[in-house]
Amino acid sequence: MGLPVLGEPYLQKRETSPTASKAWRTVVAVPVWSVRVGMMKKNSLLIPMMLALSVAVALPHATASLTIYTDRTAWENAVGNIFMTENFNSVTPFDLSDGLNDVGLFDIFVVGTANLTFPNSIIDPNITPNSLNIDGTTFLRGASLPASFPTLIFSDPIIGFGADWTSPTSAGMLTLQILGDVVEFDVHAPLGGFLGVVSDTLFTEVAMPAQNAFTEGYGMDNVSFAIPAPGALAFIALAGLMGTRRRRR
Ligand SMILES: [Ca+2]
Numbered sequence: 052m053g054l055p056v057l058g059e060p061y062l063q064k065r066e067t068s069p070t071a072s073k074a075w076r077t078v079v080a081v082p083v084w085s086v087r088v089g090m091m092k093k094n095s096l097l098i099p100m101m102l103a104l105s106v107a108v109a110l111p112h113a114t115a116s117l118t119i120y121t122d123r124t125a126w127e128n129a130v131g132n133i134f135m136t137e138n139f140n141s142v143t144p145f146d147l148s149d150g151l152n153d154v155g156l157f158d159i160f161v162v163g164t165a166n167l168t169f170p171n172s173i174i175d176p177n178i179t180p181n182s183l184n185i186d187g188t189t190f191l192r193g194a195s196l197p198a199s200f201p202t203l204i205f206s207d208p209i210i211g212f213g214a215d216w217t218s219p220t221s222a223g224m225l226t227l228q229i230l231g232d233v234v235e236f237d238v239h240a241p242l243g244g245f246l247g248v249v250s251d252t253l254f255t256e257v258a259m260p261a262q263n264a265f266t267e268g269y270g271m272d273n274v275s276f277a278i279p280a281p282g283a284l285a286f287i288a289l290a291g292l293m294g295t296r297r298r299r300r
């Protein structure tokens with residue numbers, strides 16, 4: 052895949068992080084903002100891209116406060132019923148490559164080297180029947196390790212994300228990581244089903260690494276995401292500024 056690609060430098064940075072679960076948490080706790088600022092010194096070619104991203108996201112702070120939903124209707128109401136859904140049903144089945152893959156309404160970046168014995172794949176159940184399938188239609192069969200996993204990359208900043216899942220809680224223990232916050236499936240969706248979040252901070256990436264050194268296999272389909280309305284954006288920026296002021300006192 053060619054460079055530069057939105058999100059790729061950050062992801063490559065994370066790719067070099069230690070695989071141990073404890074160390075991983077330490078690394079992801081580093082604010083996204085500081086990682087990107089640090090990289091600007093190393094590669095001046097990245098500066099225009101970083102600036103563009105900074106303006107687009109305009110993050111007042113780099114960590115998000117996430118509200119978790121296990122009911123799809125409740126999530127839809129929380130984002131004001133303004134969202135889009137990718138069900139993969141128009142995607143021609145293929146195995147995801149390392150790096151960036153164009154998948155319908157968003158991209159999927161495979162961090163690290165995809166597991167060849169249990170690949171990250173967009174699977175059509177008519178071609179490859181699979182127990183991880185969710186509703187009998189094309190879906191993502193995911194495979195994640197701590198340092199090898201798919202990350203969803205959205206072209207516009209979003210405020211909410213959710214999907215239907217199967218079997219995210221085997222030995223590997225799938226997590227969602229959004230702006231350094233970790234959402235664990237074992238607590239919120241032990242048997243699969245809907246898991247979604249609404250954030251107080253805009254984000255463009257949803258990483259899906261496993262916590263442990265076991266490959267976590269899972270299914271994902273009906274990926275919904277919410278791009279806030281302009282009025283909501285102003286409210287988010289105001290809330291962020293107020294939070295910043297509060298912390299300075
Ligand atoms: Ca589908």
Ligand SMILES: [Ca+2]
Binds near residue numbers: 218219220221267
């Ligand atoms: Ca599993």
